[in-house]
Amino acid sequence: MEKVLLPPLHIKLGIVKNFIKALVKRNNERAFQRLQQIFRRLSKAKIKEGVLNGPDIRKLMKDDQFEQCLLEEEGVAWDNLKAVIEGALDKLEMQESDEHGERFHQVTAQLEHWYSGKKQNLLLADLCWNLQMKSDDEDDN
Template sequence: MLLPPLHIKLGMMKQFVKALDKENSSFQYLCQKFPRLSDAKIKEGVFDGPQIRSLMTDERFDTTMNTTELEAWLAFKDVVNNFLGNHKHSDHKNIVANLLDKIQKLGCNMRIKLHFLDSHLDFS
């Protein structure tokens, strides 16, 4: 049984935010961008689809991250745009492999949703 792409995206976003340094400017920017979202939800990385889409188009968010965070974020955006959507990029296996590498460097654990993402490669 495969998880829907939205569940995978939400899980990856949750892991990404949890791995951010809470004292870093990128985490502080999230708190400023979503003032109505509680600190607990932000710390746990609980975002919905529209909030994630908003961040994906926000160039200012990209400038608040350090190099490791930015590489993981760009790999996440690449997977969302080129693998989890309706159209799969011809090089989607390398795109997913790049994401897995970058998020592990960031300090994210290989959670079950990432295993599902990896297993999606066999069915696409």
Template sequence: MGLQQGFTKYCCFLCLWDSRATDEHYKKCDWPKRTYEVGKTNLQHSPLVDPNKVFLPPLHIKLGLMKTFIKTMGKTNLAGFLHLVGKFPKLSEAKLKEGVFVGPQIRQVFRDPDFEKTLSELEMSAWNSFKWVCENFLGNKKSSNYREGVETLLNAYEKMGCRMSLKLHFLHPHLEFFPENLGAVSDEQGERFHQDIQEMETRYQGFWNEGMMSDYCWRLFRDNPNKIYKRKSYSQHF
């Protein structure tokens, strides 16, 4: 959407939500509408697409909610964090602390009763609300009382002490922006990207390398069934 990178003050493409005004995040719902004037309010370039035609992919919202929950839980709940370390031994400690999970891993935690035993009362309330929203709003099924469920999630996250991320913000003042049928929005490509990047990070042994993304793009290009590659013979070089 042409927003500047990094920890921007106004990172929502719909409104001028102040990401640094932490005292107002769960209390203020009506933020000024964004105007797309280049050079102001963190806007570097004109939008490439009409903002009203942008979809909020449910998978990214789910990953963001999981990340916020785990980061907050990990500050005080050592038992819960150590349980996840044992459950996902291939994930680095840094990624676990940041709550970086993919869809299948989140579903594994959903089905794990031992993880829930490590949670406090406030954490359990937030965890149940998160599971409910995933099953009744961010999936193929949309309950008639989804607004009450989302409100319960926001209240539980606030009591738990979760910082409001951009993904949480979308659920707060922009709930009407989500399409009526979230199940019609395919997350297949997004799911594949996160799983492929996780495999790519394993190849790089968990260390960030600037060539990682280009390596991933080349892999997609190479695996394209419409492309035909022919190995040059030795004589072609002379």
């Protein structure tokens, strides 16, 4: 089986897409309405599916009002997601390292196995935590 390593941008797109889809599943109307205000050019269907691009993600990450629309545990997951994107994934974009991509794949595969059939927001939070810890360990070396 051939290993597929995703570029950091694709990882960001996937993580943010899953986060938005989880918000929709949780029926967080305030957050969804804020997403519609931020991305007026996107249809409701595209927003519900989390179809964003790189500039859209940067715009969303800078929007303080979006964070205020999140419930407590969603806010924790969002903070972790932002930390991973701003830390580990931005570093990966600069380095474009296959080693980091492989490590990301190993972490996500392990977490997917542990959380199969469980709540997606728990998986997302643990993924963000694991990536941040790996990044901190690398900085110490």
